[in-house]
Amino acid sequence: MTKPMLLADFVRLPPAIVGEVVVGLSAAIDTVAAGAAPSHAFLRYGWYAAALAAYGGQARTLLVSEDETPVLAMPFVPLGPRWLRLAAVPGCYWPFRSFGLALGTSEPALKVALATLAAAVNGVRIGPVHDGDPAAMPLIAAARTNGWTAIDRHLGDSWTLDLAPVVNGEPWPRGSTLRKNRFHEKHLAAHGTPDWRVLHGADWPAGFDALAAVEEKSWLAATDRSDMKFTTSGHGTFWRAAVADPVLADMLRAALLTIDDAPAAFSFDIDTGDLLYAVANSYDPTFAKHSPGKLLYWRNLVAAMGRGITRVDWGAGDSGYKQVIGATQGAPIRDWLLLRPGLPALTGRLLGRLWRRSGHQQRI
Numbered sequence: 392m393t394k395p396m397l398l399a400d401f402v403r404l405p406p407a408i409v410g411e412v413v414v415g416l417s418a419a420i421d422t423v424a425a426g427a428a429p430s431h432a433f434l435r436y437g438w439y440a441a442a443l444a445a446y447g448g449q450a451r452t453l454l455v456s457e458d459e460t461p462v463l464a465m466p467f468v469p470l471g472p473r474w475l476r477l478a479a480v481p482g483c484y485w486p487f488r489s490f491g492l493a494l495g496t497s498e499p500a501l502k503v504a505l506a507t508l509a510a511a512v513n514g515v516r517i518g519p520v521h522d523g524d525p526a527a528m529p530l531i532a533a534a535r536t537n538g539w540t541a542i543d544r545h546l547g548d549s550w551t552l553d554l555a556p557v558v559n560g561e562p563w564p565r566g567s568t569l570r571k572n573r574f575h576e577k578h579l580a581a582h583g584t585p586d587w588r589v590l591h592g593a594d595w596p597a598g599f600d601a602l603a604a605v606e607e608k609s610w611l612a613a614t615d616r617s618d619m620k621f622t623t624s625g626h627g628t629f630w631r632a633a634v635a636d637p638v639l640a641d642m643l644r645a646a647l648l649t650i651d652d653a654p655a656a657f658s659f660d661i662d663t664g665d666l667l668y669a670v671a672n673s674y675d676p677t678f679a680k681h682s683p684g685k686l687l688y689w690r691n692l693v694a695a696m697g698r699g700i701t702r703v704d705w706g707a708g709d710s711g712y713k714q715v716i717g718a719t720q721g722a723p724i725r726d727w728l729l730l731r732p733g734l735p736a737l738t739g740r741l742l743g744r745l746w747r748r749s750g751h752q753q754r755i
Contacts, residue, residue: 406457408500410507416440417452419461423491426462428525429664434482434491437636439466442481445629450481451511455504457497463504465490470516479516483629485620486661486668486706487519487724492526501533509731514739518726519546521704531727538732540739543725544747547707550714551721554696554703564689579681583651587690591644591662595634601647601654602673603627609673620659620671646691648674648683656683658691667695669705685712692716 420436427434443450448468455463467478482488508515520527531541579585590598603621611619619625634640642663648656656674660667674684692703705713707724728746730739739746 406497406499407459408455408457408497408503409459410453410455410503412507412511413452413454415452416443416450416466417454417461417464419454419456420452420464420466420491422461423464423493426493427491428494430666431489431491431526432663433639433642433661434489435636435639437633437639438483439481441629441632441635442483443468444632445483445626446481448481451478453504453508453511455496455500455507457500460493462493462496462500463491465504465508465515467512467515476513477516478512478514480518483626483633484519485670486704487521487524489517489520489524489526492529494525496529498533501530502537504530505534505537505539505731512731513735514728514730516726516728518543519724520727521549521722521724523722527727531729534729538736540730540736540743541727542730542739542743542746543727544749546724546726548723549707549721550705550718552692552703552705552713552716552718554692554701564693568689576681576686579650579678579683579686582678582681583653585655586649586652587687588647588649589644589694590647592637592641595640595643596631598645598647599627599631601649602645602657602659602671604654605657605673605675608675608677610676611673646687646694648687650678656687658684658688660691660695662695662698662700665699665701667700667703669703688716 416436416439418436420434420439424432424435439450442448450466450468453463453465453467454461466481468481470477470479480488480490517527517530522528534541576585590601599621603619603623606619606622606625616622616624621627621630630643634643642661643659644662645657645659647654654675655678656672658672659670661670672684672688674687695703703718704721705718728739730736
């Protein structure tokens, strides 16, 4: 009589791990994004396609699969002179430039990713990313273990706000804040009829015209136009291309204030579920006396908390108004350069100080 074998009697084979570099953007990017940390869910095919449309570059994708399931998808484009064989992860500077890594991806899969990448390039730039980035940090740790040189340059520190119904035992926002806001809203109405609305989903891409109209009247228009997010002279091409993906279109949200239907202020965010990335805000200085930007972001924060947002990440810079709201300094933000074992890694160790000293707010 044949004795049946129990499941525990079978030898469990390790997962089959396959790494490859494919030309162009892989359709598997969306699969990996769906299995990645929620904070990185916006790093979809459409996000990288928008970056290529706005900033150029011929992309390839590092793709790693475990048992035929994609677990890592890193698009990269050439960086610097071709003979250097360097690459960079594309994307938008805001809120960061990272890649897709499924939660629970194994160390062997990361090792395969690095070996596959080393056959294609001498090094790759990843960033800016926050310390603790759930995709970049595991890869960087694995790179160091496997003989790569990983050097960083500090770009700034993020500012984050924990949204809680009660702050220091008091209602939030405080009653004094609400009274000041009502005072300013009353006087703002003397300029015309104010309207507060939210743009997302089907409101794009047309809604970006309203945001660009505010930027054209803001202080940025007379200073650094390249820093403007939604104008044609700034980064408007990227955002308009990104919303071709309906999933991204629904994640991109803007609170908009109009006065007599004319755009007066906005606050633009990426909503990832319980974490909100505050990407940009601006206002028409015509109404500066009545703090339209402040009124709008308070309304926006209260609405976000009502949707289940528990934390807001404002990124680096302009810490003054963020601290007034209650934000505290969060994770450092860095640019990373990973150089493969051999001469590239040695060169990186010798010249790493130059890379670190070059840290500043780059938006390329």
